[in-house]
Amino acid sequence: MILKDAWVLLFSPLIIIIIYLVKRRDNFSSIKFSSVDLVTPSRPTLRLFLAKNTVLFRAAALSLFLLALARPQIPLDETKISAEGIDILLAIDSSGSMLAEDFEFGGKRRNRLEVVKRVVEDFIRQRKNDRIGMIAFAARAYTVCPLTLDYDWLIRNLERVEIGAIEDGTAVGSAITSSLNRLKDSEAKSKIVILLTDGINNMGSISPAMAAEAAQALGIKIYTIGAGTKGLAPYPIKGLWGETIYNDINIEIDEDTLKEIAGKTGGQYFRATDTESLKEIYDQINKMEKTPVEELGFQEFEELFSKFLKAALLILALEIFLTNTLLRKLP
Numbered sequence: 001m002i003l004k005d006a007w008v009l010l011f012s013p014l015i016i017i018i019i020y021l022v023k024r025r026d027n028f029s030s031i032k033f034s035s036v037d038l039v040t041p042s043r044p045t046l047r048l049f050l051a052k053n054t055v056l057f058r059a060a061a062l063s064l065f066l067l068a069l070a071r072p073q074i075p076l077d078e079t080k081i082s083a084e085g086i087d088i089l090l091a092i093d094s095s096g097s098m099l100a101e102d103f104e105f106g107g108k109r110r111n112r113l114e115v116v117k118r119v120v121e122d123f124i125r126q127r128k129n130d131r132i133g134m135i136a137f138a139a140r141a142y143t144v145c146p147l148t149l150d151y152d153w154l155i156r157n158l159e160r161v162e163i164g165a166i167e168d169g170t171a172v173g174s175a176i177t178s179s180l181n182r183l184k185d186s187e188a189k190s191k192i193v194i195l196l197t198d199g200i201n202n203m204g205s206i207s208p209a210m211a212a213e214a215a216q217a218l219g220i221k222i223y224t225i226g227a228g229t230k231g232l233a234p235y236p237i238k239g240l241w242g243e244t245i246y247n248d249i250n251i252e253i254d255e256d257t258l259k260e261i262a263g264k265t266g267g268q269y270f271r272a273t274d275t276e277s278l279k280e281i282y283d284q285i286n287k288m289e290k291t292p293v294e295e296l297g298f299q300e301f302e303e304l305f306s307k308f309l310k311a312a313l314l315i316l317a318l319e320i321f322l323t324n325t326l327l328r329k330l331p
Helices: 006-011 013-026 046-051 055-069 112-126 150-159 172-183 208-218 255-265 275-288 305-323
Strands: 074-075 078-084 087-093 104-106 108-110 129-138 141-148 191-197 221-227 233-237 244-250 269-272 292-298 301-303
Touching: 006 013, 006 055, 013 055, 046 141, 055 305, 074 191, 087 112, 087 141, 087 172, 104 112, 104 275, 108 112, 112 275, 129 150, 129 172, 141 150, 141 172, 172 191, 172 208, 172 255, 191 255, 208 221, 208 255, 221 255, 255 269, 269 275
Parallel strands: 087 129, 087 191, 191 221, 221 269
Antiparallel strands: 074 301, 078 292, 104 108, 129 141, 233 244
């Protein structure tokens, strides 16, 4: 049995005080005798004991009232509660090539980073019990948000990711290494990195292959996503008078390296050529990466308030009946 409001029992000493005061009052007789031998039987009976201690009925009733107010409960059934919980590090490319506007969102043409941020936000909101962290990378990697369960805070930090915040370039190896540093001390049984890029590794002192080997040694799985249209993509540049004009440019993605990284760590490589395929990729990863953890618990309880209240009222009624019949005292 569980007491939901056990603090109510702090008032239980009042019952002892009430018993003491009532017993003290009952020690003064209304009729005086020259000797108690005249009224005390040789062998006390149960009736006589109850007549002298009717206060015990009141004490029992008050005790049951207090227990009722403490909200006693019993669990109906032992249930298994399933929870999903893994550590996820999101690595997002914020290099200059992510300005290419070959994706659409809300019926309008958007650059790659804008769409990635919207899709990643949806992915975050679909998770329930996972710690999620985030890094962004261009010529080097930096931490946007450490591992956290505060998804609102994580999404606010996601909004801060901008192109041009650091020097341009694509350091895939550095991005993986930075992700591993965030995950290596984690005690989670399952740890993954979701790395999205639209280019070729051309910066950083650590090669993607070496970083993938480190991930493999740490047991960290990497999913890689190549983002961008195959072929020419409209890229915005400033014209002579400050206006925005578009040039069609070909942005290469090193798919072989991304496949190698994913394959070596037990992950998978995906190619997103538009907004819908990008959403599907994150949805697919969301479905694949669930680690059930079963915990014993109790979800439903039976309230015993009414049972204790009825018992208290029954004892109170019994006291009133007996003190007016079998245990009636002389005035």
